[in-house]
Amino acid sequence: xxxxxxxxxxxxxxxxxxxxxxxxxxxxxxxxxxxxxxxxxxxxxxxxxxxxxxxxxxxxxxxxxxxxxxxxxxxxxxxxxxxxxxxxxxxxxxxxxxxxxxxxxxxxxxxxxxxxxxxxxxxxxxxxxxxxxxxxxxxxxxxxxxxxxxxxxxxxxxxxxxxxxxxxxxxxxxxxxxxxxxxxxxxxxxxxxxxxxxxxxxxxxxxxxxxxxxxxxxxxxxxxxxxxxxxxxxxxxxxxxxxxxxxxxxxxxxxxxxxxxxxxxxxxxxxxxxxxxxxxxxxxxxxxxxxxxxxxxxxxxxxxxxxxxxxxxxxxxxxxxxxxxxxxxxxxxxxxxxxxxxxx
Numbered sequence: 001x002x003x004x005x006x007x008x009x010x011x012x013x014x015x016x017x018x019x020x021x022x023x024x025x026x027x028x029x030x031x032x033x034x035x036x037x038x039x040x041x042x043x044x045x046x047x048x049x050x051x052x053x054x055x056x057x058x059x060x061x062x063x064x065x066x067x068x069x070x071x072x073x074x075x076x077x078x079x080x081x082x083x084x085x086x087x088x089x090x091x092x093x094x095x096x097x098x099x100x101x102x103x104x105x106x107x108x109x110x111x112x113x114x115x116x117x118x119x120x121x122x123x124x125x126x127x128x129x130x131x132x133x134x135x136x137x138x139x140x141x142x143x144x145x146x147x148x149x150x151x152x153x154x155x156x157x158x159x160x161x162x163x164x165x166x167x168x169x170x171x172x173x174x175x176x177x178x179x180x181x182x183x184x185x186x187x188x189x190x191x192x193x194x195x196x197x198x199x200x201x202x203x204x205x206x207x208x209x210x211x212x213x214x215x216x217x218x219x220x221x222x223x224x225x226x227x228x229x230x231x232x233x234x235x236x237x238x239x240x241x242x243x244x245x246x247x248x249x250x251x252x253x254x255x256x257x258x259x260x261x262x263x264x265x266x267x268x269x270x271x272x273x274x275x276x277x278x279x280x281x282x283x284x285x286x287x288x289x290x291x292x293x294x295x296x297x298x299x300x301x302x303x304x305x306x307x308x309x310x311x312x313x314x315x316x317x318x319x320x321x322x323x324x325x326x327x328x329x330x331x332x333x334x335x336x337x338x339x340x341x342x343x344x
Contacts (some may be wrong), residue, residue, distance in 0.1 A: 012041035074284035082305035101126040112138035146195035156311035166205025175317040178249035185253025233260025255280035292336030
């Protein structure tokens with residue numbers, strides 16, 4: 001048998017094609033008896049709607065592109081997963097693109113180059129500015145993630161308060177009575193795919209927490225990195241431990257840096273949390289199952305994905321509406337690396 005059509009379902013149920021369409025799409029009015037007949041016919045015939053044709057009739061593709069810097073980064077991978085889940089509940093399909101923080105790749109994504117017809121684009125830029133994006137070639141609705149293009153952006157924008165997240169992480173370490181609190185994650189000018197604005201905001205939060213507790217900023221305790229990867233955290237931790245007065249606490253600007261730092265501390269024979277306490281940001285799954293489990297600041301990744309898609313669909317419906325800049329919530333998760341319990 002060929003593809004089952006709407007007409008086949010209508011004939012089996014003994015109703016019109018329009019009635020079948022209304023029942024399937026939840027429109028119009030139908031008696032319970034009619035609705036039951038249609039649903040039974042759909043099941044008996046194993047009818048599957050032609051979603052592509054529906055989208056074409058509605059003037060949409062049903063595809064949303066999500067362009068992120070590094071899909072190998074657990075934070076971005078988990079965020080992409082949340083995007084897929086949020087899109088599915090809205091009847092949309094997600095197309096993922098990786099930009100590697102390249103200006104050319106970010107510009108190509110914003111201009112829709114090598115991408116299919118889509119209903120919108122969610123982009124996390126590391127290089128493009130608000131002016132760059134004002135001159136993009138593709139009129140497809142656009143929502144931005146992260147800090148690089150801030151509140152002066154002409155496009156909707158979703159981020160977390162990185163300054164506050166870093167302040168909360170550092171304040172947690174200070175509340176444990178630690179006095180030599182190091183930071184791993186400052187931007188190395190010669191580094192790779194490190195979001196500079198994120199690093200700067202998290203450094204500001206670290207410095208603010210120190211000042212609030214009456215502690216001076218010690219430059220020797222601030223370690224720069226080329227990337228936010230495990231190896232960078234491990235190398236930075238080695239350098240900090242080689243200081244005449246090494247730290248007794250470490251705030252890492254993301255969880256991967258913290259995981260690298262934990263490895264170095266173990267290799268150097270130091271105990272966590274007894275000798276050194278460690279906290280990160282991102283709440284990636286790997287940190288929950290590390291030994292010891294990693295304390296972290298958890299951004300609401302589900303809220304980021306939901307809000308981004310809501311803003312995207314709103315922008316498509318009303319492109320002249322002023323852009324909304326949303327801030328997702330975050331909270332501190334205390335686990336074994338700062339003396340807490342190993343909870344997921």
